[in-house]
Amino acid sequence: MQLARLPRVRLAPLPTPLEEAPRLRHALGGGRGGPRVLVKRDDLTGLGMGGNKVRKLEFHLGDALAQGCDVLVTTGAIQSNHCRVTAAAACRAGLEAVLILRPGEPQDVQGNLLLDRVFGARIRIAPGPTSASVEAAVAEEMDALRREGRRPYLVPKGASTALGAAAYVEAYMEMLGQTTTMGAVVDAIVFCTGSGGTHAGLLAGAVLCQSGVEVVGISDGASRAELAPIVTSLINDVAETLDVAIRVAPEAVIVLEDYGGTYGVPTPECLDAIRLAARTEGLLLDPVYTGKAMAGLADLVRRGRWREDQTVVFWHTGGQPALFAHARALEGPE
Numbered sequence: 001m002q003l004a005r006l007p008r009v010r011l012a013p014l015p016t017p018l019e020e021a022p023r024l025r026h027a028l029g030g031g032r033g034g035p036r037v038l039v040k041r042d043d044l045t046g047l048g049m050g051g052n053k054v055r056k057l058e059f060h061l062g063d064a065l066a067q068g069c070d071v072l073v074t075t076g077a078i079q080s081n082h083c084r085v086t087a088a089a090a091c092r093a094g095l096e097a098v099l100i101l102r103p104g105e106p107q108d109v110q111g112n113l114l115l116d117r118v119f120g121a122r123i124r125i126a127p128g129p130t131s132a133s134v135e136a137a138v139a140e141e142m143d144a145l146r147r148e149g150r151r152p153y154l155v156p157k158g159a160s161t162a163l164g165a166a167a168y169v170e171a172y173m174e175m176l177g178q179t180t181t182m183g184a185v186v187d188a189i190v191f192c193t194g195s196g197g198t199h200a201g202l203l204a205g206a207v208l209c210q211s212g213v214e215v216v217g218i219s220d221g222a223s224r225a226e227l228a229p230i231v232t233s234l235i236n237d238v239a240e241t242l243d244v245a246i247r248v249a250p251e252a253v254i255v256l257e258d259y260g261g262t263y264g265v266p267t268p269e270c271l272d273a274i275r276l277a278a279r280t281e282g283l284l285l286d287p288v289y290t291g292k293a294m295a296g297l298a299d300l301v302r303r304g305r306w307r308e309d310q311t312v313v314f315w316h317t318g319g320q321p322a323l324f325a326h327a328r329a330l331e332g333p334e
């Protein structure tokens, strides 16, 4: 595997912790006893309040610097964690960041949008929410920067590229090493999937290690029909980048659609899951991704998907700054 040869800038203190969550396990299992629950703390990747984008950006920033680029350009929702971490990564390397944000969510200067400003990113709101409109604004910005003599580096949405997926192949192996040390055998990983890079990396890692671990993506609102082919195509790309022979059929990609609702809008079950994790373990989830993933885990445990002697890793991908942008939804005492 050619991972060590990829240009990289270290941004995250690795490995991130893998923590036991006994009180959460008990609460999820109710009277029936659910599987052992371990939490992989990729919310603790450090840079700019962390999350899964930090691992992915280590390789993108390495690539940008190797190419002599001087400004990072990327895109995402108004409350994008990816844009916030890209802005922080640019600061770390002495580059500028330009963020093209997709309109649609409230534009209060709160949460990630506030942090984008603190990091000094140049923020531009795309004229419309469609991908065509956002892509046109990105292309315009790239051209304008080149005309000014700048060397822009485009980080695709969510940093979900072969490089981003490669970071999660490595993360998978990191987790496997930790569970081996603990004497635990993992049966499943549950996490929130959105632009597909995390999913592709974790699934590629599981296939590479022939570990038989079930890789369960809970959708952030995207449909399975849309996501599964993105994940398989990213797996092909990362296999090529790492020079390994793996292939995954779209049917083998697990994307559960029942917990995402509308992207960026927390469901009642998501809000309950945020309170549950907070009140059992002091663990903060987020209202757009990890709260939905936990709502999914809760439902799957309730339905008896795993036995008491099995182990599930809940992969915490971060996102907590968005809590503050959703204060209204969370202020109630429930």
Ligand SMILES: *Cc1c(COP(=O)(O)O)cnc(C)c1O
Residues within 6 Å of the ligand: 051, 052, 053, 081, 082, 158, 160, 192, 193, 194, 195, 196, 197, 198, 199, 286, 289, 290, 317, 318, 319, 320
């Ligand atoms: C981006 C993001 C995800 C989804 O990861 P993808 O690799 O884009 O699928 C999940 N959780 C959080 C907190 C994120 O910011």
